[in-house]
Amino acid sequence: MHDDYIVGYSVNLEEKDMVIQTYNDSEKKQKKICFSEVLTHCFKCIIDYNIILDIQECEISSFVKDNQEELIKMEGYCWPVDYQTEQELIELLVAKEYKYIKINSSYGMFGWILAKSYKICE
Numbered sequence: 001m002h003d004d005y006i007v008g009y010s011v012n013l014e015e016k017d018m019v020i021q022t023y024n025d026s027e028k029k030q031k032k033i034c035f036s037e038v039l040t041h042c043f044k045c046i047i048d049y050n051i052i053l054d055i056q057e058c059e060i061s062s063f064v065k066d067n068q069e070e071l072i073k074m075e076g077y078c079w080p081v082d083y084q085t086e087q088e089l090i091e092l093l094v095a096k097e098y099k100y101i102k103i104n105s106s107y108g109m110f111g112w113i114l115a116k117s118y119k120i121c122e
Contacts, residue, residue: 001122004031006050006109011038019112020103022052032122039098041082042070043111045056047079050108055101062094063100063114 007030011018016033033055064071064086071079071086083089085114093114103112 001031001033001052003053004052004108006052009039018115029122031120033118034121035101035113035118037116039114041111041113042107045105045108045110047108051106053104053106055103058088058102060098060100063112064090064091066112093107
């Protein structure tokens with residue numbers, strides 16, 4: 001999906017799913033990245049022109065490290081779930097088989113999703 005444009009995304013909180021719609025200009029083809037059982041997500045720098053650099057699945061421990069500031073800020077607010085220690089959070093997310101998926105950009109929108117699964121649909 002390198003160099004695909006992100007043309008839109010939708011989140012269904014009740015169904016816990018998310019779809020990122022992309023377009024590849026050289027192939028003249030639309031694709032979707034479909035995420036299931038989404039726990040939470042964060043996107044930044046959303047503009048009209050968003051280009052994917054890559055999609056990367058990372059260790060859950062990296063989620064805690066990458067989002068340290070937000071976890072401290074949201075302590076006591078049950079985000080992303082109710083937990084007491086960082087180690088407990090990591091163990092809980094691993095036990096429930098969540099994946100930490102990062103969307104890296106060449107330009108524009110970037111961020112991450114915590115979900116149990118994802119696939120690329122043509």
